[in-house]
């Protein structure tokens with residue numbers, strides 16, 4: 202029997218407040234998952250609206266199709282399997298003039314973590330896979346740990362996992378695989394735990410950061426994010442809103458930097474008497490600080506713990522006022 206797809210949407214109320222979906226709008230969900238956010242948004246779009254849902258994972262798309270049909274059968278929808286890094290190809294193929302709303306709720310879904318054979322979890326014995334699109338002949342976590350050289354492994358663990366003991370762990374992986382290829386999640390988790398200094402083995406699982414780093418490498422997550430966001434801002438119609446929920450600082454930094462750059466006017470050095478750069482702001486950032494979940498949400502759904510939401514709105518060409526006023530929402534001083 203097929204397991205039910207259960208994923209609780211993170212920061213749902215805040216996303217609805219800030220994205221402010223309206224009847225007849227075109228909504229592109231770049232990380233559809235089980236359509237937790239998408240169903241709530243679809244209910245506000247009505248039959249004149251359109252949901253374009255994208256996910257790399259065919260299991261998610263299947264679950265999302267049923268959820269959307271149950272919650273908002275009257276709202277037209279197009280679901281596409283693919284990466285949001287290929288947003289241009291996906292949207293051009295749909296002959297859309299543009300989109301009013303974009304959401305990227307990054308990372309993995311609860312079912313991806315919970316289904317053991319996907320290999321995302323260090324708690325569950327499984328082949329080291331970690332691909333979000335498991336059908337494709339693409340890089341797996343097993344290939345990374347068994348073929349990357351020690352320096353590359355250390356670089357990935359440090360850069361994508363923020364792992365302080367990256368070099369020790371990389372050396373331990375290389376020593377272990379010299380005896381026998383590393384094949385499973387629990388085997389790798391044990392190698393990492395043994396490489397950790399004994400005094401630091403108490404708190405969260407020592408393999409947590411290593412697994413995050415491998416997942417980012419296997420799925421090319423950071424490159425995809427930069428490409429997808431840049432394309433999404435191009436596709437946004439004037440007055441359109443884009444929301445991004447990230448779960449670690451590398452992702453949040455990319456979102457913050459891009460929104461920051463796109464919201465800037467002239468970037469000429471101050472000593473120049475006139476502007477020569479011609480730079481004009483393309484978006485207004487609606488969340489000067491990232492929005493984070495309330496303690497009650499984290500208690501009810503611990504996977505929301507590290508979530509950060511940033512939202513921006515596309516300006517009218519030439520800088521005229523946007524179609525919608527700034528929705529009231531949590532914001533504060535710049536961060």
Ligand SMILES: C[S@@+](CC[C@H](N)C(=O)[O-])C[C@H]1O[C@@H](n2cnc3c(N)ncnc32)[C@H](O)[C@@H]1O
Pocket residue numbers: 208209210211231232233234235236237238239255256257258261283284285286306307308309310311333425
């Ligand atoms: C946190 S879940 C989204 C959950 C969804 N918002 C909901 O409420 O059900 C993230 C989803 O994004 C998908 N994903 C991650 N990176 C992707 C990419 N580059 N392109 C398309 N989908 C991606 C994953 O497969 C996963 O289903």
